[in-house]
Amino acid sequence: xxxxxxxxxxxxxxxxxxxxxxxxxxxxxxxxxxxxxxxxxxxxxxxxxxxxxxxxxxxxxxxxxxxxxxxxxxxxxxxxxxxxxxxxxxxxxxxxxxxxxxxxxxxxxxxxxxxxxxxxxxxxxxxxxxxxxxxxxxxxxxxxxxxxxxxxxxxxxxxxxxxxxxxxxxxxxxxxxxxxxxxxxxxxxxxxxxxxxxxxxxxxxxxxxxxxxxxxxxxxxxxxxxxxxxxxxxxxxxxxxxxxxxxxxxxxxxxxxxxxxxxxxxxxxxxxxxxxxxxxxxxxxxxxxxxxxxxxxxxxxxxxxxxxxxxxxxxxxxxxxxxxxxxxxxxxxxxxxxxxxxxxxxxxxxxxxxxxxxxxxxxxxxxxxxxxxxxxxxxxxxxxxxxxxxxxxxxxxxxxxxxxxxxxxxxxxxxxxxxxxxxxxxxxxxxxxxxxxxxxxxxxxxxxxxxxxxxxxxxxxxxxxxxxxxxxxxxx
Numbered sequence: 001x002x003x004x005x006x007x008x009x010x011x012x013x014x015x016x017x018x019x020x021x022x023x024x025x026x027x028x029x030x031x032x033x034x035x036x037x038x039x040x041x042x043x044x045x046x047x048x049x050x051x052x053x054x055x056x057x058x059x060x061x062x063x064x065x066x067x068x069x070x071x072x073x074x075x076x077x078x079x080x081x082x083x084x085x086x087x088x089x090x091x092x093x094x095x096x097x098x099x100x101x102x103x104x105x106x107x108x109x110x111x112x113x114x115x116x117x118x119x120x121x122x123x124x125x126x127x128x129x130x131x132x133x134x135x136x137x138x139x140x141x142x143x144x145x146x147x148x149x150x151x152x153x154x155x156x157x158x159x160x161x162x163x164x165x166x167x168x169x170x171x172x173x174x175x176x177x178x179x180x181x182x183x184x185x186x187x188x189x190x191x192x193x194x195x196x197x198x199x200x201x202x203x204x205x206x207x208x209x210x211x212x213x214x215x216x217x218x219x220x221x222x223x224x225x226x227x228x229x230x231x232x233x234x235x236x237x238x239x240x241x242x243x244x245x246x247x248x249x250x251x252x253x254x255x256x257x258x259x260x261x262x263x264x265x266x267x268x269x270x271x272x273x274x275x276x277x278x279x280x281x282x283x284x285x286x287x288x289x290x291x292x293x294x295x296x297x298x299x300x301x302x303x304x305x306x307x308x309x310x311x312x313x314x315x316x317x318x319x320x321x322x323x324x325x326x327x328x329x330x331x332x333x334x335x336x337x338x339x340x341x342x343x344x345x346x347x348x349x350x351x352x353x354x355x356x357x358x359x360x361x362x363x364x365x366x367x368x369x370x371x372x373x374x375x376x377x378x379x380x381x382x383x384x385x386x387x388x389x390x391x392x393x394x395x396x397x398x399x400x401x402x403x404x405x406x407x408x409x410x411x412x413x414x415x416x417x418x419x420x421x422x423x424x425x426x427x428x429x430x431x432x433x434x435x436x437x438x439x440x441x442x443x444x445x446x447x448x449x450x451x452x453x454x455x456x457x458x459x460x461x462x463x464x465x466x467x468x469x470x471x472x473x474x475x476x
Contacts, residue, residue, distance in 0.1 A: 011163070014181070015144035017221035017230060020121045023141050026219040026232070029207055033216045040211050040269050097382075102435060103312055109208045109273035111307035118200045121220065125196035128227050135224035143221055147179045147232055154235075160185040164235055179218070180235040183228065198299065203231055205275055206298040213266035215286065215296045236294050241285040241353070250356035253410035259285075260350050261448050262293045267342055268434045274305035276338035279320040280345035282352055302338050312337065324348045327363040327426045340428040343437075347423035351403055359403055363426070376400040378421045382430045391439055392418055415442035 019026055032038050124131045144150075148167030155162035160183040167177045186195045199220065206217040219232035241259065245251060251259075263285065270277060277284075278300045286294040300320060304313050314335035318325050326344035328336045344363075351359050360369035378399030386392045399405055404420050407413060419440050422432035437443055 011150040013223050013225050014163070014183075014228065014230065015142060015150055015165075016225065017143040017223045017228075018135060018138050018140040019146075020124055020220050020222055021117060023146070025117075026146070029218050033210060033218070038210050040272075097430070097433065098435075099433070102433065106272060106274050106305055106312070108303075108305050108307040108309070109275065110204065110303045114204050114208065115306075118204050121200045121203075122193075122196045124222070125200070125229070126192050128192075132224060132227065135222065138224070143181075143230075143232075146219070147181070148177070150181065154180070178235040178237075180233045182231045182233060184231060199229060199231070201303075202299045202301070205301050205303065206233075209270070209273070209275070211266055211269045213262050213293050213295060214269075215294045233296075236286040236288055238287045238289050241282040241287060241293065244287060245282060245353055245356050248356065251353050253354070253407065256350060256353040257410055257416075257442075257446050258291075258448050259293055259353060260346070261443060261446055263295070263346060263349065264434065264437060264443070266293075266295050267346065268438070271339045271342070271434060274303055276302045276304055276315075276342050277345075278302055278315075278338060278341065279324075280342055280349060281321050281324050282349055283321075285349075304338050312339075314338075315341070320345070322362050323358045323360070325363060326428070328428050330362075330364055336428060339434070340431050343423055343431060343434060347420055350420060350423075354407060355403060373401055373424070374426065376402075377404075377424070378417070380422070380430075389414075389418075391441070411445055412440075412442040415440050419443070 124135075143165070146167075148165040150163050150165050152164060153161050154164045163181040163183070165179045165181055167179070169176055184199045186192070190198075203217060203220040206215065207220075209217075215236070216234040217231060218234075221230050221232060222228070223230070263280070267277065267280070275298075277295065277298065279297060280295070284295060284297045286296055288294065302313075302315060302319075304315070305311070315338045316333070316335050318329045319338075319341070324345040326336070326341045328334055329341060348359065360367045360373065363370050365371065376399065378395065378401075379397035380393040381396050382393050384394040386394050389395075399417065399421055401421075404417055407416060407420075410416065419432065419437055419442055422430075423437070425431040
């Protein structure tokens with residue numbers, strides 16, 4: 001059998017995959033994620049035009065408003081809108097480290113029902129001999145019935161391969177649907193228990209999320225013939241942010257700002273539901289054809305608070321890609337807040353977008369570039385507020401780190417510098433929190449393009465998909 005015939009045989013078997021969960025579970029997910037009103041969003045760029053009743057009233061002395069779902073939201077302050085140097089009143093409390101109040105707003109998305117589903121899937125993965133014959137005779141719908149025929153491979157990597165399936169509609173009113181099928185491979189020397197825990201946790205976390213800037217995941221399936229597992233997701237055809245940056249050797253400030261606010265929005269949502277990503281990087285940010293980002297790959301994500309826990313669970317050990325790992329993760333036996341590790345990664349992402357390369361290899365003492373940053377970064381007294389700049393702490397050492405200091409264009413450059421220095425604060429105790437970033441003049445006055453706010457169209461989408469499939473088929 002030739003290579004092409006072998007691939008077709010694999011695809012034929014894969015199309016006979018069935019869900020590890022009841023079919024109605026994935027159908028309900030698709031229905032949920034097809035309705036824009038089910039998505040969590042917290043931009044206020046068009047607050048003046050919004051009349052949907054979702055925004056609650058805010059007291060005049062507060063810099064934070066709240067959505068009806070409890071998420072924090074920055075309130076535009078007219079007194080600060082024209083200047084980043086407005087003076088602070090004596091009772092000004094913008095920017096305080098109010099972690100207890102922030103923790104109290106977490107609405108965990110993982111509950112005991114989802115834990116039961118994980119255990120159900122785990123049992124099937126850990127005991128294939130027990131379920132293989134039963135699954136082969138199952139009356140569940142095949143992958144090809146639910147998600148269409150496999151058209152080819154659209155991605156390869158250390159994780160395995162990604163195939164694409166297109167489901168044609170029987171009615172003109174319903175568009176075609178395109179799905180990405182990520183093949184989940186058991187790693188070398190990985191036990192079935194570890195493999196099962198890894199893939200079921202990733203699926204349960206990612207499928208539970210509903211946010212415009214996060215990839216939609218619909219199903220976890222198994223080919224009962226070869227016991228090959230796959231995850232079904234929406235397909236984003238335009239590549240990742242890394243490829244865009246690489247092709248341009250760095251983006252314009254306006255692009256960096258727009259993308260940063262999109263990522264911040266999604267990360268704020270993740271943290272509000274008890275999830276940390278733990279591997280934020282430009283390679284894990286896909287782009288739609290209109291410029292909206294989608295966070296992918298929740299394989300190393302953590303549930304830092306479940307519905308049955310009353311406080312945030314700390315992490316330990318390094319997690320993620322080394323260039324994006326925060327310094328506290330390298331401290332032996334040190335427990336850390338995974339949300340603040342994500343915040344650190346946001347700072348690295350911004351500088352990678354801006355310059356097209358990495359600022360250092362690792363945030364450790366042995367890295368000369370990182371040490372240069374520590375020696376030249378701006379420093380602040382976090383016990384005192386600035387008397388001249390609103391919503392900032394007192395500056396005690398002026399910054400001289402060129403990769404931050406040289407970003408002088410775009411709106412509110414001084415506020416941007418303050419945010420970047422404080423996101424990349426090596427001390428997590430005083431590292432900027434997400435709600436403090438939202439309070440900054442830079443972010444409050446930064447509008448995002450319509451694509452970045454989730455206003456998408458399908459114009460030309462399937463032409464892009466078909467072109468990409470054809471290109472991949474010609475790759476030897």
